[in-house]
Amino acid sequence: MIDYFAKVLRAAWNTCKGLGLTLKYLFKPAITVHYPDEKLVPYERFRGALLFDAVTCISCNLCVKACPSTCIDLENATIPDPKNPQARKKVARVEWYSIDFGKCNFCRLCEESCPTKPKSVWHSLDYELVFFSRDEMVRCWKAGMSWVGQYWDRRAKQFKDPPGQVRIMEVDARR
Numbered sequence: 001m002i003d004y005f006a007k008v009l010r011a012a013w014n015t016c017k018g019l020g021l022t023l024k025y026l027f028k029p030a031i032t033v034h035y036p037d038e039k040l041v042p043y044e045r046f047r048g049a050l051l052f053d054a055v056t057c058i059s060c061n062l063c064v065k066a067c068p069s070t071c072i073d074l075e076n077a078t079i080p081d082p083k084n085p086q087a088r089k090k091v092a093r094v095e096w097y098s099i100d101f102g103k104c105n106f107c108r109l110c111e112e113s114c115p116t117k118p119k120s121v122w123h124s125l126d127y128e129l130v131f132f133s134r135d136e137m138v139r140c141w142k143a144g145m146s147w148v149g150q151y152w153d154r155r156a157k158q159f160k161d162p163p164g165q166v167r168i169m170e171v172d173a174r175r
């Protein structure tokens, strides 16, 4: 009989201990977030999806040479100097630029080798880069396209915006 009541008391004590622990954390601020409605922004050095700016790129090929995965391609072009369009002098720009994310190892060597200020190719904080087909892995940029770029849809024979691209840089920082 004594043994029975001891067991009941021990069970009640353990239940109270568990409830006490629950109460202790009930009124503390939550450390989890309601993903995907709420998103954590990684630290500045995080290597997310690569972005590219066709306006500042001087088509120097340094990123192509630095890339160990040979996933960058570009075609050179020359345009009238945007600072002095009347002059005969032309400046180097890219006709098109592409990165194959299927081969990229996110090493940041392209960004480090880029001589422009600000960088023309750089890692964003976007960790939600998703692809639904092989075509979407090859991101292309031309003058006039956004930094996120587009992909060439071989079936439709046209450039398309990458679906599911989350602009994590537009989400408020919560560190």
Ligand code: SF4
Pocket: 066, 067, 068, 069, 070, 071, 072, 099, 103, 104, 105, 106, 107, 108, 109, 110, 111
């Ligand atoms: S992050 Fe590395 S692998 Fe990816 S494109 Fe840049 S240099 Fe190439």
Ligand code: SF4
Pocket: 056, 057, 058, 059, 060, 061, 062, 063, 064, 074, 113, 114, 115, 116, 120, 121
């Ligand atoms: S992205 Fe930078 S390193 Fe690559 S070609 Fe353009 S300016 Fe040169």
